Amino acid sequence: MGAEGGLRERKKLQTRAALADAALRLALEKGPDNVTVEEIAEAADVSVRTFFNYFPHKEHAILGRNPEHLERALDRMRTAPAEESPLTTMWFVVQDVLRDLESDGQLSRRGELIMSSPTLLYQLMMSSFDDERQLTAALAIRMGEPAGSVRTALIVSAAGAACRVAMDLHKNAPDRPVVELVREGFQLLAHGIDPAFDQRGIS
Incomplete structure (x- = not known):
């Protein structure tokens, strides 16, 4: 059997x-x-x-779209080592999906097609939002934070945004692989997009 x-x-x-x-x-x-x-x-x-x-x-x-991507991502979220940072976990999740999509050698062409089609872009956004809600809930449990936590939702959605930005930028910079652009996005998220932000403006 x-x-x-x-x-x-x-x-x-x-x-x-x-x-x-x-x-x-x-x-x-x-x-x-x-x-x-x-x-x-x-x-x-x-x-x-x-x-x-x-x-x-x-x-x-x-x-x-492959439901197994989300299943593997949720499993990775649940089984991540305690010392692993949430953004690091998201990087491994994204890396796993990108590796799978890259296996047919069409990641760049698929990305270009998506960014040029309003219908495909809409479907990507809608399906991504649903995935992000489930990942956010799983991350909140792992981090011991309450439902509705801004931090967990922001970590997950920022990781998704890094992927979408990378696909859009790749359209105008085809010499830069999507994975390289995603990696740069994660590095910016990790080190702070704008460390000089003046918090007095939102206090």
Whole structure:
């Protein structure tokens, strides 16, 4: 049963990857608004019904959304060493997702496509907000902070913002890899974006 279960999981991963690859390829060729679910399913050699077993709509397929990313992130949040800083944990979470998205060699092209499409950008923002709410709740538990903690929400959302900013900047600076731009964003967050900020203005 173990071997059979492992084979099923591998097949699921392969099918999800085939659908995401087909969706991205077609979106790059025709534009995301001109691609249909039927075309994506046909290109991946699966049925439309199978498509909806993996993605709720074509935009998630083009984005390469994978529920396992959030599951792994939440698990990483729960099992992080006690001495690991919250921002460091978020870096490992983001690094894991970027590594997975980079595995098909299309991270940069996907990022450029997303930033050029209002529909894809909206879907990315909406799905990111939902992920961030769950990660914030998990981080609050880990840090022993109450629900509604500004600090935990800010750590998680700032990490997400670093990724979105990196994708946008990469569009105008394609020679700088997205991962490099994300890393720079995290370094700025870690050291303080504006250490000279005059707090008297908000006291």
